[in-house]
Amino acid sequence: MSRSSTVVAIDGPAGSGKSSVARAVARELGFRFLDTGAAYRAIAWLVLERGGSTDDEPTVIAALEGLDVDVTVDAAGQRVTIAGHDVTEPIRTERISAAVSGVARVQAVRAAVNERFRAIIRDAEPGIVAEGRDITTVVAPDADVRVLLTADEAVRIRRRFGDVGGDHQQVGARLTARDAADSTVSDFMTAADGVTVVDSTDLTFDETVEAIVRLVTEESHD
Numbered sequence: 001m002s003r004s005s006t007v008v009a010i011d012g013p014a015g016s017g018k019s020s021v022a023r024a025v026a027r028e029l030g031f032r033f034l035d036t037g038a039a040y041r042a043i044a045w046l047v048l049e050r051g052g053s054t055d056d057e058p059t060v061i062a063a064l065e066g067l068d069v070d071v072t073v074d075a076a077g078q079r080v081t082i083a084g085h086d087v088t089e090p091i092r093t094e095r096i097s098a099a100v101s102g103v104a105r106v107q108a109v110r111a112a113v114n115e116r117f118r119a120i121i122r123d124a125e126p127g128i129v130a131e132g133r134d135i136t137t138v139v140a141p142d143a144d145v146r147v148l149l150t151a152d153e154a155v156r157i158r159r160r161f162g163d164v165g166g167d168h169q170q171v172g173a174r175l176t177a178r179d180a181a182d183s184t185v186s187d188f189m190t191a192a193d194g195v196t197v198v199d200s201t202d203l204t205f206d207e208t209v210e211a212i213v214r215l216v217t218e219e220s221h222d
């Protein structure tokens with residue numbers, strides 16, 4: 001693909017820091033930002049809102065009909081709307097986290113959202129940081145910088161617990177179950193060829209951001 005903008009792709013398991021770190025990297029570089037998981041979450045929200053279950057594939061596919069999801073690509077604050085209705089906050093709840101893997105396993109959904117993501121990435125100026133489970137492998141395998149962002153499971157659970165609170169054990173069980181379900185769809189636990197692993201287990205948030213910014217800077221000097 002010939003393009004003048006820089007594409008940074010980040011994948012990895014839940015709680016590794018993908019969305020918060022990717023957003024901060026985009027801000028620091030003055031790039032656009034795309035959280036692909038938001039689209040899957042918005043579809044899960046729509047299915048539940050209509051009283052359906054994301055375990056039922058025909059119901060999920062029906063939600064694709066006339067689907068009007070808009071994900072802004074602004075690192076200052078991504079908003080997600082569905083038919084003009086702002087769902088930015090409601091899609092972050094544990095209720096949606098528990099339901100979203102059912103949406104992610106439907107290939108018709110993946111094909112539809114990936115087409116949209118590729119168009120967003122292609123049009124982004126002067127660059128974009130895109131994150132999500134299959135970004136380095138399926139959506140943007142030709143990205144300039146590809147990172148598998150990871151961290152030990154106990155650390156990821158602690159981070160997620162810090163965000164959502166509630167019962168620590170339950171948060172941990174849900175995170176583990178979601179990673180297991182998502183792993184059947186895409187491999188985000190091992191780095192594909194050409195993908196750099198950034199293990200944030202012992203890094204602070206700022207150190208993690210800096211490690212990825214450095215990779216981008218080094219790449220642009222090659």
Ligand SMILES: Nc1ncnc2c1ncn2[C@@H]1O[C@H](COP(=O)(O)OP(=O)(O)O)[C@@H](O)[C@H]1O
Pocket residue numbers: 012013014015016017018019020021159160162163200203204205206208
């Ligand atoms: N290296 C890090 N050190 C400490 N906290 C981090 C680090 N990376 C991310 N976090 C925090 O962990 C939480 C989960 O990160 P998030 O971006 O939601 O992960 P993901 O998108 O991979 O699920 C957030 O509160 C984030 O600020």
Ligand SMILES: Nc1ccn([C@@H]2O[C@H](COP(=O)(O)OP(=O)(O)O)[C@@H](O)[C@H]2O)c(=O)n1
Pocket residue numbers: 013014015016018019036037038040041100101104131132133134135178182185
């Ligand atoms: N590129 C992507 C992004 C998300 N997803 C799905 O969408 C869900 C929510 O993604 P997310 O990025 O908000 O998840 P977190 O790791 O931030 O909790 C994931 O659990 C996957 O089921 C996917 O399948 N492929």
